Amino acid sequence: MTNPGSMSEPENKDFYLTAISQRSKDVPWYYPPLRSLNPSALQILQAYSGIQSEEEAIAHVLRIREKAWQIFPYPCIGSYRFLDFSIHSNPLYPILLSDVSDASSPNSFLDLGCCFAQDIRRLIHDGASPSLIYGAELRPEFVELGEELFLDGDKEYGKIYTEVDVFEPSTLETVRGKDGSEFKYVHMAAFLHLWGLEKQHLVLKNVITHLLSTAPGSTLLGRQAGNKIPGEYSHPTNSDHNMFRHNPATFKKLFEEVGEELGVEWASVDVYEEGWGQGEDGEGRKVVEGHRETYFAGRDDTKLTFVVRRA
C-alpha cells in the first residue's frame, strides 16, 4: 500500500483529521486558484448560467468553492472535480440522454450523492426533460450551493431530494421518480469509493433494493477512484477513514456477489479503467498553471467508469 500519489499515508492520519475538522487549506487536495476553466465547464457557466466572461466564471467558482469547503472539505471540492461533469464521459451518455429527453418517456434518472448536481445541469443543458431527472443528496447545503453555482433562475432542473442517507432505507423509500416509480438509471459518481468494501456491499444492496427499477435493462452507472492494486486504502475525508479502490476484476466481483445475494442477474457489467492523465513527465496532469494533479495521479491510481445493466 505504498502508493505515493494517493491518500494512503497512514502516518499522516492525525494531521489530516485535525486539518479536516479545522477546514484547513494546508492539505494536498486543496488546489490553488484556477486561471482557466475546462471548456465544458466554461460552456455550461456561460450558456446555462449566463455568466459573461471566463474571468467572472472563475471568480464565481472560487467563491462557491470557499463556501463548500466550509461545509465539508471533500477532495472533489478542493480539486475542482465538480467542474468535470463526469457523466458526459460515460460511454452510455448518448443513449441515456436520448432516453430521458422525451418528457412522455416513463424512464427516470437519479443522480445519487449528487452534491452540487453538476451532472444534472449537464443533462438538462444537453436536452434532458426536467420531469425525468432526479437527484438525492445527504447534505442540503450542497444542493443549495449548486443553485448558487449554476444560477438556475427560473430554469427547471428536476427534483432533488435532500437528507437522503443511502444507509437508511426509510429515506431511500421517499426517493421516487416519475409517477412514483423507481429509477431506470441510478448514477453514482465519486460515491461508492466513500467507503470500504463491506459498506460498498451494503450501499449497492440498498440502491438495488430501494431505488433501481426491477425492469430488465435498468442500469447503474458512474465513475470512481480505483487502483491497479485493488485493496483498502486509507482516506482522510471518508467517514471510516478508508476506501476500497477496485480494479475492473474486483469491481465486477462486487456486483456478482451482491447480485447473487439479492437474486438479481446482470445482463452486462462493463468497467473501463483509465489513468489520471499523467503528463509526459509521468507526474500527473496539469490542472492549474504551474500545479500538477499529483495527489490523485499516483502510478497505480486509476479512474473506473462503469455501466451495469440488469437482465
Ligand SMILES: C[S@@+](CC[C@H](N)C(=O)[O-])C[C@H]1O[C@@H](n2cnc3c(N)ncnc32)[C@H](O)[C@@H]1O
Ligand atoms: C465526493 S462527493 C461526489 C459528488 C458528485 N457525485 C460528483 O461526482 O462530484 C460525494 C457526495 O455524496 C454525499 N454523501 C455522502 N454520504 C452520503 C450518504 N450516506 N447518503 C447519501 N449521500 C451521501 C456527499 O454529501 C457528497 O455530496
